[in-house]
Amino acid sequence: MRILLTNDDGILAPGLAAMRRQLVTLGEVDVVAPATPQSAAAHAITVPGPIAVRHVRVGEAFEGYAVDGRPADCVKLALGPLLPHRPDLVVSGINDGANVAINVLYSGTVAAAAEGALFGVDAVAVSLERGESMDFDRAAQIARHVIERLVTAPPGGDAATPARGKLSRRRGWLVNLNIPALRPGVPRGLRVVRQSTQPMQDTYSRHEAPDGRSYFWLEGAFDESAYESATDLHALCEGYVALTPLHFDLTNERLLEQMNAAQFLKSDVSIA
C-alpha cells in the first residue's frame, strides 16, 4: 500500500513525524506537506500560482516535499505531477488540536484529506485534541489501529473498491478521526458518530498595538452544556475517539426535495 501523508501544521510538525513512524508499518509513505503552518486554511488552493516545491530532509528522520502552498495544493500536486505513483490512501495529520463540529469547515487537515477523496483516493484526517501534554506517538498508534481497520474492511464494502479504469469517476471515502486529549483511562473507546453542527462561541479580545491601532485575537470555545449527543464533539468530550464519515456534497437534500415538489422554479419565479 502506498500512503500519501500530508497535514496543515507544516512539514516540521511533530504530529506528522509521529504519524509517519506508524504508517511505515502499513506501507510505503510519501510526505508532501506545506512548508509553513497552514491551520484554518480550509480548502484554499494557490491560484493563480506559482507554487514553490522543495525536496527536503527533515532531520535524520525522513525526506519529503515541502510545498509553499496550502494543504489542498499538496494533495493536488502529489496526485498530479509530483509523485511517480498514485497513492492508495491519503492520511492528513496528526493535527495539533481537534477538528470537530464546525471546525471541520475551517480545517486544512480535513480539506487535504477531502482533496484526496475528491480525486478518488480514500482518505483519513487525523487530529489530536489539545491537552496538557501532546503525546503524538500514542495518538499515532491509536490512529494506525483505526486506519488498519479502515483499509482491511473499507467503509462501503465493495462499493469502495476502485474499478480500474474508472478511477476518475470514483470518489474515495473520507473519514475524520479525532483523538481526545490523552490522559489516564482515555481514550475510553471508539465511537462512530455524526458531525456536530454546533457553532463555536466566538470571543474576540481587543488589544492596542504600539502604533495605536487596534487588533483582535479570536478565542473560540464550544458551549459544553449544549453538546448534542452522538456527535463528534460529544464523543470527544466524553473521552472517546470519534470517527465521522464525511462527504463534500453540500446539497441540502431535504430542501432540494421540497423545492422540486413545490415546483419552485415553475411557479412565480421569472428567470427570463
Ligand code: MN
Ligand atoms: Mn493545524
